[in-house]
Amino acid sequence: MHTIVCIKQIIDPEIPADQFKLDASTKRQVRGGLSLVISAYDQNALEVALQLREKVGGKVTALCLGESGAMGAIKTALGMAVDEGVLVSDPPLLESDPFGVVHILAKAIQKIGVPDLVLTGCVSGDTGDKVMGPLIAEELGLPCVTFVSKVEVKDGKALVRRIVEDGYELVEAAFPLVVSIISDDSNVPRYSKLKDIMVAAKKQVPTWKTADLGLDGERVGAGAARLQMRDVSIPERDSKCEILDGETPEERAERLALRLRELKVI
Amino acid sequence: MDFELTEEQRLFQETAQQVAEKEITPIAERVDESGQFPRETIAQLGELGFMGVAVPQEYGGAGADTVCYVLALEEISRACASHGVIMSVNNSLYCEPVLRFGMEEQKRRFLAPVASGKSMGCFCLSEPGAGSDAANQQTTARREGDWYVLNGTKNFITNGNEADYAIVFATVNKALKHKGICAFAVERGTPGFTVAHLEKKLGIRGSSCAQLTFDNCRVSAENLLGKEGEGFKIALATLDGGRIGIAAQAVGIARAALEASRDYSKQRIQFGKPIAANQAIQFMLADMATEIDAARLLTLNAALLKDRGLRHTKESSMAKLYASEVAMRASIKGVQIFGGYGYMMDYPAQRFMRDAKITEIYEGTSEVQRMVIASALLS
Numbered sequence: 001m002h003t004i005v006c007i008k009q010i011i012d013p014e015i016p017a018d019q020f021k022l023d024a025s026t027k028r029q030v031r032g033g034l035s036l037v038i039s040a041y042d043q044n045a046l047e048v049a050l051q052l053r054e055k056v057g058g059k060v061t062a063l064c065l066g067e068s069g070a071m072g073a074i075k076t077a078l079g080m081a082v083d084e085g086v087l088v089s090d091p092p093l094l095e096s097d098p099f100g101v102v103h104i105l106a107k108a109i110q111k112i113g114v115p116d117l118v119l120t121g122c123v124s125g126d127t128g129d130k131v132m133g134p135l136i137a138e139e140l141g142l143p144c145v146t147f148v149s150k151v152e153v154k155d156g157k158a159l160v161r162r163i164v165e166d167g168y169e170l171v172e173a174a175f176p177l178v179v180s181i182i183s184d185d186s187n188v189p190r191y192s193k194l195k196d197i198m199v200a201a202k203k204q205v206p207t208w209k210t211a212d213l214g215l216d217g218e219r220v221g222a223g224a225a226r227l228q229m230r231d232v233s234i235p236e237r238d239s240k241c242e243i244l245d246g247e248t249p250e251e252r253a254e255r256l257a258l259r260l261r262e263l264k265v266i
Numbered sequence: 267m268d269f270e271l272t273e274e275q276r277l278f279q280e281t282a283q284q285v286a287e288k289e290i291t292p293i294a295e296r297v298d299e300s301g302q303f304p305r306e307t308i309a310q311l312g313e314l315g316f317m318g319v320a321v322p323q324e325y326g327g328a329g330a331d332t333v334c335y336v337l338a339l340e341e342i343s344r345a346c347a348s349h350g351v352i353m354s355v356n357n358s359l360y361c362e363p364v365l366r367f368g369m370e371e372q373k374r375r376f377l378a379p380v381a382s383g384k385s386m387g388c389f390c391l392s393e394p395g396a397g398s399d400a401a402n403q404q405t406t407a408r409r410e411g412d413w414y415v416l417n418g419t420k421n422f423i424t425n426g427n428e429a430d431y432a433i434v435f436a437t438v439n440k441a442l443k444h445k446g447i448c449a450f451a452v453e454r455g456t457p458g459f460t461v462a463h464l465e466k467k468l469g470i471r472g473s474s475c476a477q478l479t480f481d482n483c484r485v486s487a488e489n490l491l492g493k494e495g496e497g498f499k500i501a502l503a504t505l506d507g508g509r510i511g512i513a514a515q516a517v518g519i520a521r522a523a524l525e526a527s528r529d530y531s532k533q534r535i536q537f538g539k540p541i542a543a544n545q546a547i548q549f550m551l552a553d554m555a556t557e558i559d560a561a562r563l564l565t566l567n568a569a570l571l572k573d574r575g576l577r578h579t580k581e582s583s584m585a586k587l588y589a590s591e592v593a594m595r596a597s598i599k600g601v602q603i604f605g606g607y608g609y610m611m612d613y614p615a616q617r618f619m620r621d622a623k624i625t626e627i628y629e630g631t632s633e634v635q636r637m638v639i640a641s642a643l644l645s
């Protein structure tokens with residue numbers, strides 16, 4: 001079983017709000033020296049892949065398109081004991097829209113060799129896009145199941161647990177397959193073991209550029225972008241503190257409940 | 267000096283930060299208040315490799331270097347100094363001497379289980395009458411054929427209540443002074459080895475501090491680390507490394523104090539503006555930050571020398587001395603910045619101050635560090 005997990009490096013969403021800045025011209029977050037992490041659902045996807053490997057064997061490859069610093073994301077994945085990593089990094093490629101990104105990732109996947117399973121996060125942690133899984137499947141001509149918490153193998157087929165409102169669906173699908181992963185108690189990303197980090201740090205990771213991938217120039221880069229971000233802004237947040245009095249805890253709780261209802265919070 | 271972190275050092279730091287933030291910070295206050303040893307998180311740290319960071323993988327460790335170790339220890343101590351000292355004693359004071367001075371068979375027996383985090387180790391040098399004057403060992407080791415019989419009392423032993431293995435210093439002949447001292451690896455459960463008493467402490471309350479007694483405790487000659495009479499040398503060499511760990515612990519505590527007071531000062535309004543708008547507060551924060559950076563650099567410098575196999579006695583003492591005093595100053599300023607709230611148990615500022623104090627005392631008081639530094643300067 002070979003699984004490729006597509007991971008994206010983003011600015012840590014946990015940074016204090018006042019450090020979050022937008023670049024007015026590119027409409028993107030300013031990275032500055034802020035700490036970078038693997039997008040949250042992509043981390044869940046890595047965990048799903050690693051659990052699957054523990055059950056059925058095989059290997060896991062982490063694939064990332066990003067700045068050269070995104071090697072850090074690959075190394076973090078390797079620290080979680082992923083077997084291999086590939087970084088695609090070429091500045092013009094980073095200007096691509098999601099369709100361009102998918103073309104790049106699909107070409108990289110083909111170059112690695114189409115695996116049994118491709119995993120992506122279900123939502124990108126910075127832009128909020130939910131398209132990667134389905135579009136990669138389309139590009140590769142593979143079936144796709146979205147919003148999945150767990151993947152198992154039964155009788156040579158994939159049995160995936162797809163989370164829907166108020167429950168889940170069990171979907172059987174043939175390999176090769178693309179699955180987008182949602183977070184769940186069953187796929188909380190593991191911490192790296194320090195001894196795996198020692199291995200990860202030394203592992204060679206190839207960096208591929210445009211020329212390595214045989215990309216269709218019409219489909220990637222800024223010029224090819226069919227989607228453009230026109231405007232983004234940081235919502236203004238206003239916080240107020242109100243203190244409710246009351247003699248007894250019961251009384252205070254009641255006042256709190258009434259006040260919350262008044263504010264239409266409950 | 268070159269402090270650009272290597273890839274593995276950066277990843278170590280990142281993992282330590284994550285574990286500290288998600289697993290340890292949330293329980294730090296409870297650990298302090300209850301004074302209970304944090305078994306679960308220590309076991310988790312053990313599984314991840316934090317209990318034998320610089321021990322080679324063939325002996326159950328993570329196989330990293332001292333720089334990785336201090337980076338990790340700073341992060342863990344920033345979250346909770348009790349976790350910091352438990353980790354530091356296990357790594358520096360137990361694993362390190364067994365690794366350096368143990369024979370192959372001893373490493374298999376006494377190192378692998380502890381470095382892998384399955385068991386725990388402690389280091390028994392101090393005695394009621396042998397604190398700063400550690401060579402004044404009263405615990406005796408009487409040779410009887412292939413055995414040594416230990417008798418005596420060890421004081422203030424961190425991890426003493428939980429440790430499965432102890433390194434115990436004892437003298438075969440008091441007249442030989444420090445040249446009579448031996449180091450033994452002693453297993454918990456050996457008849458005559460008892461946890462006699464647990465101390466109640468001002469800080470690092472989640473770690474145990476035990477009085478251990480040895481009453482005709484028979485240990486095999488196979489448990490002797492190094493040669494007879496080499497014990498004091500082993501103790502001093504061990505403390506050279508241990509002090510780097512305590513320096514890292516102190517930097518972690520100081521950082522916790524700085525970060526908490528920085529955040530608080532931005533949010534606490536007095537006279538219609540955040541207290542951080544006052545230069546008096548800003549200057550305290552600036553001094554704290556500057557001293558913390560200096561302390562970290564001294565710590566990394568000592569770690570780097572150790573990793574390069576160079577002598578680092580003086581540099582370890584300098585790092586430990588300076589970092590511990592920085593932790594104390596920074597945490598006192600932290601309480602001041604929190605004002606009355608800093609004095610209350612509901613806020614963490616007081617915990618940092620209580621935790622910081624011990625770093626000026628154990629593994630050699632500040633006075634002892636100055637003695638070590640001065641003797642290196644004057645020799």
Ligand SMILES: Cc1cc2nc3c(=O)[nH]c(=O)nc-3n(C[C@H](O)[C@H](O)[C@H](O)COP(=O)(O)OP(=O)(O)OC[C@H]3O[C@@H](n4cnc5c(N)ncnc54)[C@H](O)[C@@H]3O)c2cc1C
Pocket residue numbers: 355388389390391392394396397398399421422423424425467475624627628629630631632633634
């Ligand atoms: C919480 C805690 C955990 C500990 N963990 C361990 C452990 O795991 N293993 C272990 O072996 N020990 C441990 N210790 C013991 C610790 O290392 C000693 O407490 C320390 O070395 C000081 O010894 P002492 O307490 O006997 O103080 P003393 O040596 O009595 O010192 C008292 C004061 O006199 C000063 N002083 C002493 N001699 C001189 C001198 N020549 N010149 C100037 N000033 C001097 C000291 O600096 C100090 O200020 C721990 C202690 C504590 C409190």
